Amino acid sequence: MSANGTDKKPPSPSPLRFSKFFQSNMRILVTGGAGFIGSHLVDKLMENEKNEVIVADNYFTGSKDNLKKWIGHPRFELIRHDVTETLLVEVDRIYHLACPASPIFYKYNPVKTIKTNVIGTLNMLGLAKRVGARILLTSTSEVYGDPLEHPQNESYWGNVNPIGVRSCYDEGKRVAETLMFDYHRQHGIEIRIARIFNTYGPRMNIDDGRVVSNFIAQAIRNEPLTVQLPGTQTRSFCYVSDMVDGLIRLMEGENTGPINIGNPGEFTMLELAEAVKELINPEVKISMVENTPDDPRQRKPDITKAKELLGWEPKVKLRDGLPLMEEDFRQRLGAPSKKN
Numbered sequence: 579m580s581a582n583g584t585d586k587k588p589p590s591p592s593p594l595r596f597s598k599f600f601q602s603n604m605r606i607l608v609t610g611g612a613g614f615i616g617s618h619l620v621d622k623l624m625e626n627e628k629n630e631v632i633v634a635d636n637y638f639t640g641s642k643d644n645l646k647k648w649i650g651h652p653r654f655e656l657i658r659h660d661v662t663e664t665l666l667v668e669v670d671r672i673y674h675l676a677c678p679a680s681p682i683f684y685k686y687n688p689v690k691t692i693k694t695n696v697i698g699t700l701n702m703l704g705l706a707k708r709v710g711a712r713i714l715l716t717s718t719s720e721v722y723g724d725p726l727e728h729p730q731n732e733s734y735w736g737n738v739n740p741i742g743v744r745s746c747y748d749e750g751k752r753v754a755e756t757l758m759f760d761y762h763r764q765h766g767i768e769i770r771i772a773r774i775f776n777t778y779g780p781r782m783n784i785d786d787g788r789v790v791s792n793f794i795a796q797a798i799r800n801e802p803l804t805v806q807l808p809g810t811q812t813r814s815f816c817y818v819s820d821m822v823d824g825l826i827r828l829m830e831g832e833n834t835g836p837i838n839i840g841n842p843g844e845f846t847m848l849e850l851a852e853a854v855k856e857l858i859n860p861e862v863k864i865s866m867v868e869n870t871p872d873d874p875r876q877r878k879p880d881i882t883k884a885k886e887l888l889g890w891e892p893k894v895k896l897r898d899g900l901p902l903m904e905e906d907f908r909q910r911l912g913a914p915s916k917k918n
């Protein structure tokens with residue numbers, strides 16, 4: 579019989595106990611950290627030896643593969659967790675990204691998308707309140723809906739269809755922003771809200787249906803680039819390293835936001851297709867296809883606030899970012915590298 583009265587050995591100490599030897603002075607939770615932007619954010623946070631990073635993700639659109647270089651690292655922990663359930667961890671910062679971002683994924687199970695945005699954000703705010711953490715929400719330019727003001731600045735309230743097929747996402751994020759401000763006003767929680775505009779880069783899901791990933795995969799496979807009608811709709815594309823830089827500046831700065839983080843370079847979808855064709859596969863055809871309901875006609879961030887308050891502006895131009903993403907897609911599609 580052992581000292582505790584049973585034959586059982588005491589359990590091994592949690593790996594977190596060992597991580598304490600690193601004396602991190604910031605423990606950071608990243609929800610949705612196995613996804614596209616989240617995993618790049620984790621890479622950047624892990625560069626700082628004083629940071630300990632915990633990722634909570636349900637792997638709906640993310641993957642362990644995106645984090646494989648950190649699995650087993652003493653300052654890193656990965657938890658399979660759905661943010662619609664409560665999470666008990668002790669942290670100083672919460673980057674709350676968990677939510678499917680591609681329209682085909684967020685429309686796939688709209689009720690789950692709205693639960694993720696509303697209940698998930700409530701849970702993370704409850705956690706922030708319990709442990710006194712600062713919390714950043716990745717909101718979206720979709721809160722502006724099909725905007726009647728151009729470019730969009732943060733004081734614009736938006737033009738959003740409350741009952742459309744995109745509402746689970748854009749109205750979900752609007753409620754999430756409301757919750758953030760109510761917790762701030764009612765409970766004094768330190769909040770940060772980023773309104774992210776279309777972001778692209780390596781590790782996007784190859785078949786997630788977003789326009790940049792679609793066009794690059796199509797160009798590499800020599801399949802027609804599917805430009806959805808009318809093709810004159812615009813978007814402004816931000817390279818992921820710029821986005822991560824903006825998110826960290828916002829988190830560590832003094833402003834609650836909301837602050838637009840995006841690249842103001844604006845392109846029609848036809849111009850984007852022409853750029854992909856020229857840079858990746860001059861032989862590829864362009865095919866005009868049906869669009870989906872409520873597709874915003876134009877989108878361009880006014881980033882005056884980000885420049886003034888965060889000292890941030892994007893550095894990577896679309897024509898420089900697309901080839902960086904192409905190499906990653908070639909590897910994952912098993913296509914020959916252009917570097918050889």
Ligand SMILES: NC(=O)c1ccc[n+]([C@@H]2O[C@H](COP(=O)([O-])OP(=O)(O)OC[C@H]3O[C@@H](n4cnc5c(N)ncnc54)[C@H](O)[C@@H]3O)[C@@H](O)[C@H]2O)c1
Nearest residue numbers: 610612613614615636637638639640660661677679776777
């Ligand atoms: N990429 C963009 O262009 C863009 C634009 C605006 C806003 N955003 C926001 O940024 C965040 C990240 O976007 P992304 O492009 O990296 O998307 P992504 O789909 O690659 O990543 C989202 C991650 O959240 C996880 N997730 C989804 N539901 C979850 C749940 N209920 N519980 C736990 N984890 C869950 C997914 O598995 C995935 O790893 C999202 O909040 C999105 O709304 C992205």
Ligand SMILES: O=C(O)[C@H]1O[C@H](OP(=O)(O)OP(=O)(O)OC[C@H]2O[C@@H](n3ccc(=O)[nH]c3=O)[C@H](O)[C@@H]2O)[C@H](O)[C@@H](O)[C@@H]1O
Nearest residue numbers: 679680681718719720775776788789792804805806811847
């Ligand atoms: O920046 C944002 O706030 C939002 O941007 C995207 O939403 P969306 O702009 O609709 O993204 P895409 O699906 O990439 O569509 C962009 C445009 O490309 C067009 N498109 C899409 C796919 C395609 O194959 N061809 C094509 O022309 C669409 O009609 C649309 O006009 C993201 O996926 C959202 O998560 C994010 O919140």
